[in-house]
Amino acid sequence: MMNSGRRVIGSEHVAETRAKGRVVMEIMPTDIVTAQAQETAARLGIKLVPGPLERPQVHKTDGATSLRRTLYRRSPRWIAPQRPKNGTASPIRKLALIGAGGVGANIGHLAANAGSADEIALIDVVPGLAASVALDLNHASGVSRSRSRASGGEDLSAVADADVVVVTAGRPRTPGMTRADLIDVNRRVIHTTAEAIRTKAPGAVVIVVTNPLDEMTVEMLRATEFPREQVLGMAGTLDSSRFRNALAMAAGVSSGDVEAITLGSHGDEMAPIVSRARIKGRPLDVFLDGKQIDACVKDAVTGGGQVVALRKTGSATIAPAHASIELIDHIRGARTGPVPASVMLDGEFGISGVVLGVPCHLGSNGLISVKELPLSRSELDALQAAAEAIRERLEA
CATH class of the missing domain: 3.40.50.720 (NAD(P)-binding Rossmann-like Domain)
Structure with a gap:
């Protein structure tokens, strides 16, 4: 019963506290506690504590952490992708x-x-x-x-x-x-x-x-x-984008959940690097079987030709533009980390004297260094084959 802010605490209020699973009941200075309430509290093991009680601080969690925890509860296999941190950009x-x-x-x-x-x-x-x-x-x-x-x-x-x-x-x-x-x-x-x-x-x-x-x-x-x-x-950025898209579609995930890189030539000797590709931070075979992975590799290699076949009077325009902007962003400092680009090799990956798509660190003056990723034997062989094919075409 309430009257001008004062409560009369009866046995039914104590029983309600017990029903909620609580063992402590806060009694404010203006509250009136009946004898029946005190007897019920003693019988049920409820402590009648003078208030006001100090409230615990609410722990605040940022939105990104909350989303990550929610996604993990939905699927424990999900791992937040690591995004390259942006640098200090200047136009x-x-x-x-x-x-x-x-x-x-x-x-x-x-x-x-x-x-x-x-x-x-x-x-x-x-x-x-x-x-x-x-x-x-x-x-x-x-x-x-x-x-x-x-x-x-x-x-x-x-x-x-x-x-x-x-x-x-x-x-x-x-x-x-x-x-x-x-x-x-x-x-x-x-x-x-x-x-x-x-x-x-x-x-x-x-x-x-x-x-x-x-x-x-x-x-x-x-x-x-x-x-x-x-x-x-500009080739590796475009080919890598096509490879990531193919993997995302095959696995039924967003392209943002996929990390993959394509090296080698911008043509039939393209080398999508399967060994380092990840979907939600996990190796490809967690999500895809061998045939599906092979199909994604083929889709990346033939992606440009697919656009040409459909358009008939020209080749791709939107994806190459985005891929070019990615290189420009690395040059102007808007993005950091290695990015695939075609450069003249000088001993990297055991190859010299030919232009080939490899991971590069870029800056305002262009190429800073080539990052030599650890590759499988078959992937290194594919790079060597691409280099020889380009040499032969130029000599011919």
Whole structure:
């Protein structure tokens, strides 16, 4: 019974406390305890303690920890993936994109939205194409509030003083065509762009996207006469993304639960590294059988061809753009840790004198070092086979 904040504690209140599994009942200074309540408390083993009692501090848990515990209760096999920590990022002063088609335009869009560069210069031989993309990007800044300013034109002199140059120009594949079929026609494109880069932007880090990528990266190195640190090929980031996607789909998980890397060439000699791939922090065979893993490897190798077969008039544009931005992010310090890129090898993995996709540490001046991961014998053999295949194609 309540009256002006005072409680009359009866035997029924003590019994209720017992029913709740409690052994202590708080009695406030204004409470009236009946004789029947005291007898019931003694009989049931309930302590009548003068209050107010000190309340224990509530332990607060951050959202990430709570989510991890919930997911673990649902499936004890789940392990939170280790994410690379971001470094201190700074925008590139000037990013030049040679080629304003599907890949170049998407790189420009992603770079502008992320604030990756203060200035984005697009160049394309098709009259009006680069200028139209640049204008479109500037118009979008009214919504995105991007601080990047874009310009476009046909003259290669626009690469002047660029800090990073991404070369996407060249003929794309069509159905039935391999990347190697593009060597002769795209070699001329690379030599033309290399001359402009060498004379107008001698300090730039060059990222080659033009196919066949490994061979064209070699051509860019020869034509610019730059040190190997300044010329990178974008391939491993794209191929690794395709491999992670295939594994995620096969295992029925999110791509964020998968860590995997692909090395070797950007072609049939691609080497998805199965031994180091993980799903939710566990080896692949915890989730997939051998046939499923082999199918994922094949899907990564043929991923580009699948897009070409469906599109018929060109090759992939969105995934290569994201993969290029990943390299740019490592160069500008937005991401840290090793990332797969095609570089001229100088004894790493026992290979020299050929461009091959390997794990690299990158910085503002390009390649810092190659990280030699421990690989299985078959994976090392695959790298050696890729190196020999690239040498043969270039010599032919």
